[in-house]
Amino acid sequence: MAEPVVYLNGEFIPAQQATVSVFDRGFLFGDGVYEVIPAYGGRLFRLEHHLDRLQRSLDGLRIANPYTRAQWSSVLQALTQRAGSIDQSVYVQVTRGVAQMRTHAFTEAGSPTVFAMSSALGAVDPERRAQGVQTITHEDIRWHRCDLKTTAMVANVLLQQLAREAGAEETLLHRDGRIIEGASSNVFVVVQDVVVTPPPGPELLPGITRDLVLELARENGLPWREDEIPLRSLAKVSELWLTSGSREVMPVIAVDRQPIGDGVPGPVWRRVLALFQEFKRGAQAHG
Ligand SMILES: Cc1ncc(COP(=O)(O)O)c(C=O)c1O
Numbered sequence: 696m697a698e699p700v701v702y703l704n705g706e707f708i709p710a711q712q713a714t715v716s717v718f719d720r721g722f723l724f725g726d727g728v729y730e731v732i733p734a735y736g737g738r739l740f741r742l743e744h745h746l747d748r749l750q751r752s753l754d755g756l757r758i759a760n761p762y763t764r765a766q767w768s769s770v771l772q773a774l775t776q777r778a779g780s781i782d783q784s785v786y787v788q789v790t791r792g793v794a795q796m797r798t799h800a801f802t803e804a805g806s807p808t809v810f811a812m813s814s815a816l817g818a819v820d821p822e823r824r825a826q827g828v829q830t831i832t833h834e835d836i837r838w839h840r841c842d843l844k845t846t847a848m849v850a851n852v853l854l855q856q857l858a859r860e861a862g863a864e865e866t867l868l869h870r871d872g873r874i875i876e877g878a879s880s881n882v883f884v885v886v887q888d889v890v891v892t893p894p895p896g897p898e899l900l901p902g903i904t905r906d907l908v909l910e911l912a913r914e915n916g917l918p919w920r921e922d923e924i925p926l927r928s929l930a931k932v933s934e935l936w937l938t939s940g941s942r943e944v945m946p947v948i949a950v951d952r953q954p955i956g957d958g959v960p961g962p963v964w965r966r967v968l969a970l971f972q973e974f975k976r977g978a979q980a981h982g
Contacts, residue, residue: 702774702811710812719808721790723797725847727808728752729788732771733816733940736979737780739771740940744903748844749787755843758791761807774813784816784941788846819943824968827948827960828864828937832926833857835868835875835898842897854878865937867950870898874924877937880945881905882924885934885956885963890919904938911970917963929953934961944968 699710720726730749733740746767753760762770771785792805835841837850855878858866865877875893876882881902883892890912895901912919929935933956935947944967946960 699812699814700774700777702770702809704809707773707777713810715808715810716793718793718795718797719790720792720794720801720805721788721808721846723794724791724799725845725849726756726801727788727790727846728756728758728844729786729846730844731940732785732787734775734783734785734813735975736782737775737778738979739775739785740975740978741903741907742768742771744906745787748901748903749789752843752845753789755840756791756845757803758789758807759803761789761809771811774811778813778815782816782818783813785811785813787811790846816941819941819945824945825960827946829862829949829952830865830867830877830935830937830947831858831861831863832867832869832874832951835870837868840897841875841899842895842901844900851878864945864947869926872926874926874929875899876902877939880937880939880942883908883934883936883938883944884924884929884932885961886928886932888918888933888963890917890963890967891922891924892919893924894921902938904940904943907974908938908944908967908971911967911974915970917966929955932956934964936964936967944971 700707701710701713703713730745732745746764750760775783775785788810790808791801792807833854854866865880867877867882868875874882876899883890893899929950935955937945937947946964947955948958949955
């Protein structure tokens with residue numbers, strides 16, 4: 696198999712040759728931002744939304760965007776085209792670049808490091824999805840700007856590991872008795888036939904999949920609202936789902952081994968998944 700090619704600072708090069716300085720602030724401080732963009736049938740899915748979120752993350756970290764939209768688009772499309780029409784997950788990272796000295800404070804004049812790579816995006820396992828997944832809960836131990844998609848992810852890493860060790864799919868994070876999101880996903884519940892997800896703000900990532908699910912609910916007349924989800928209310932919700940680029944819309948059947956609703960994926964989820972899949976097919980066909 697041909698060696699994978701990655702993009703680094705203006706060049707497409709074999710992955711083995713892609714190296715970054717040990718003085719890069721991304722390495723020293725996790726001082727950078729990233730995006731993960733699905734590409735279906737060779738087409739980047741919701742690219743504009745991802746580039747908007749990338750811009751907001753860069754602004755939040757006070758890193759000047761090194762590229763115009765057209766430049767981003769052409770780099771990411773060129774990277775995606777190299778892999779052909781298979782479904783892909785495109786990872787993009789921008790760090791503050793190489794430091795002169797290891798000091799926390801930075802100068803605005805630096806030159807960001809830009810890295811992107813594409814890997815095969817495995818399809819969501821249909822059996823697993825039909826069965827639904829288990830989750831656990833944990834206090835949200837992250838910082839107070841989780842709306843920024845930064846590469847400083849050690850809290851998410853540790854929280855996701857807890858799920859892995861418990862044989863669960865995801866860790867649901869709570870703060871002051873409210874469910875915020877998952878370690879790498881957004882959370883939805885169904886309460887009396889209304890789809891509910893926490894409102895956007897500094898506590899959670901505005902997921903591209905989350906926003907699409909709300910858009911589909913709005914366009915198709917499904918009742919929905921952005922509202923707090925008290926941790927204690929989980930015993931009473933009829934459905935719970937996770938959303939993310941790699942999971943799409945995944946039903947959860949238990950939280951901390953307590954069943955959600957009837958302990959099987961619910962009808963509202965089935966409807967939303969069908970809408971999501973239809974939207975995805977349309978995007979693949981028409982871009
Ligand atoms: C903390 C967190 N929340 C939510 C999401 C879902 O975002 P998206 O739908 O853009 O994949 C992710 C994705 O990785 C995440 O890391």
